[in-house]
Amino acid sequence: MRKILLSILGLLLLAGTGLAAEQGSFKYKDFKKPTKCGACHREIYQEWKDSLMAQSFTHEWDQVEYFKLALPHALKEPKVAGVKGGCIACHAPLAFLAGDIPPKEASAGTRANEGVSCEICHNITGTTEKEPYNFSYTIEPGKVKQGPRADAKPVSHKVAQSDFIRSAEFCATCHDEASPYGAWVKETYREWKAGPYAKEGVVCQDCHMHRAPGKAATMGPKRADIAHHVFQGSHAETKLAGAVDIALYANRTKVRPGDRVNLRAVLFNGKVGHMIPSGSSEERMLWLEVWVIDANGKSWHIPVQPKGFKGEEYTIADPKAYAYQAIGEIMEIPNFKGLKRDGNVPAGARIFRKPFFDPKGRMTICQWYTAKNDLVDYRIGPRETKIENYVFTVPKDAKGPLTIKANLFYSQIPSSIGEFFKLPEFEYKPLLVNSAEITIDLE
Structure with a gap:
């Protein structure tokens, strides 16, 4: 009582x-x-x-x-x-x-x-x-x-x-x-x-x-x-900048063409007091790209190594994956197959997200039409560290030294949504949250 x-x-x-x-x-x-x-x-x-x-x-x-x-x-x-x-x-x-x-x-x-x-x-x-x-x-x-x-x-x-x-x-x-x-x-x-x-x-x-x-x-x-009544959040580049720390490591400092290199990207949310992304997280995009760039400027995107957890397929960029089919039903668009789930994010990039699903089991950005969203939550919590692993084989035609670069990007909505609705580019352009870089000598 x-x-x-x-x-x-x-x-x-x-x-x-x-x-x-x-x-x-x-x-x-x-x-x-x-x-x-x-x-x-x-x-x-x-x-x-x-x-x-x-x-x-x-x-x-x-x-x-x-x-x-x-x-x-x-x-x-x-x-x-x-x-x-x-x-x-x-x-x-x-x-x-x-x-x-x-x-x-x-x-x-x-x-x-x-x-x-x-x-x-x-x-x-x-x-x-x-x-x-x-x-x-x-x-x-x-x-x-x-x-x-x-x-x-x-x-x-x-x-x-x-x-x-x-x-x-x-x-x-x-x-x-x-x-x-x-x-x-x-x-x-x-x-x-x-x-x-x-x-x-x-x-x-x-x-x-x-x-x-x-x-x-x-x-x-x-x-x-x-x-001050500025209310800056994820829409502000200055607020996003440095919100998540990145450190990048390689198991070798010198390589030859054909060598296998193991990379580790460590991300730490030391500044955001809630999950990132948060709010309307069904439409927010936060992803990590890891690239190898040689001395001639030639580049290779390195896909993340899967971890095998339930729902992980929604956290690895797949250009062939489509979603948001409810848009077509609401707008009465015949034969609407959906839009690219991950927009222009390169294949294999790690996406930190919590996908939402409509009553028909399809991934949606219509939060009011969300029946389930407990399949997977792979966002970064406050003071949480996430570690992503990568493997690449040094290309035969690479010219040294090699620069390994990790870029963490954010956008308010998937680029496929922005382009479909003809929104101004600033609504969905990638904003750089943070980056890390290391150099490997090529013998």
């Missing part, structure tokens, strides 16, 4: 005083526009405006994924009908709360385009769940804004000091998600909570909202620890 009472008390504390996020429970006019906030919070507004929080609805891939896939699917498949509003609850929460479902496309210029704005985060009072997911936030728009400080004294509104806004649970309300089939399709919060950083008290905001001296508002006091 005592445990039950404590659990209820915990939920009440998390829930705060606001209303649970429900479709159509408010009106657009209940929320101020970001430009209104920007009049005083100029630097914070500019940071937010350039962030993906501001672009959570207008971003090209989000527009395609919702209007060409999720929405049409929700209208024809009863099991996923909730996606019609569910996606919008986090990607365009003003539209969801105002009942503007489905919202018009970004080109219409509605308030859905404001994305995750100031008035969303600073009006959230808590959550209805002990471990939040699926837009389980409570919200109360009005004159009182939720903030991290008890001594803030703004001119145009009041502030209520909130521990919740500084917690990992705050982020979890949208960054963890279960599909209509009961599969966890976003688990960034749960990955963090199961790892070492949660135990050390390092939360999402510590990495994604760096603190520095400055002012929150033009007329406010200078403080030593203003949280």
Whole structure:
């Protein structure tokens, strides 16, 4: 009984005083526009405006994924009908709360385009769940804004000091998600909570909202620890750079043509507080390429040595493997065989992924259509080391010395998806996370 009472008390504390996020429970006019906030919070507004929080609805891939896939699917498949509003609850929460479902496309210029704005985060009072997911936030728009400080004294509104806004649970309300089939399709919060950083008290905001001296508002006091609203994640090259360490080793320093060389690549996730890739990991791509380049610039790609674990075939690039067939069904494309599962990743490269499968057992990027994703999880956890082995035979026509190079790449979506939907190249181009290089003499 005592445990039950404590659990209820915990939920009440998390829930705060606001209303649970429900479709159509408010009106657009209940929320101020970001430009209104920007009049005083100029630097914070500019940071937010350039962030993906501001672009959570207008971003090209989000527009395609919702209007060409999720929405049409929700209208024809009863099991996923909730996606019609569910996606919008986090990607365009003003539209969801105002009942503007489905919202018009970004080109219409509605308030859905404001994305995750100031008035969303600073009006959230808590959550209805002990471990939040699926837009389980409570919200109360009005004159009182939720903030991290008890001594803030703004001119145009009041502030209520909130521990919740500084917690990992705050982020979890949208960054963890279960599909209509009961599969966890976003688990960034749960990955963090199961790892070492949660135990050390390092939360999402510590990495994604760096603190520095400055002012929150033009007329406010200078403080030593203003949280910057850049929200950098895997979309930012500077955030990705060096996120995973790589070391490369060879069992020989001198070789002759025809010699066999054993290579070992050691990868260590020492900087990311959750799995990498995380979030919408059904579409994220992280892969390792190992190349041999001779003195004339001729190169050979070396395939990874299989380890033999269950589901490994999904973690080794195969140009002949096709997936994403549900796209054809949703878009009603006759004789659609799917798209290349691994895009332009070279054959034999190691892919660090957790594949998602639809009810028909096909690999999918439609997270709302995910029935199972427990076959294999070969991503890199926080402070985890993965070792990949390679073998190559020195070509007869190679000219020394030989340079062995390991490159770890990342892209937001498979290139085959980006090319199919004619997305801008920056949406799916490979970003270099890290590299390692050694040289072998050729006698």
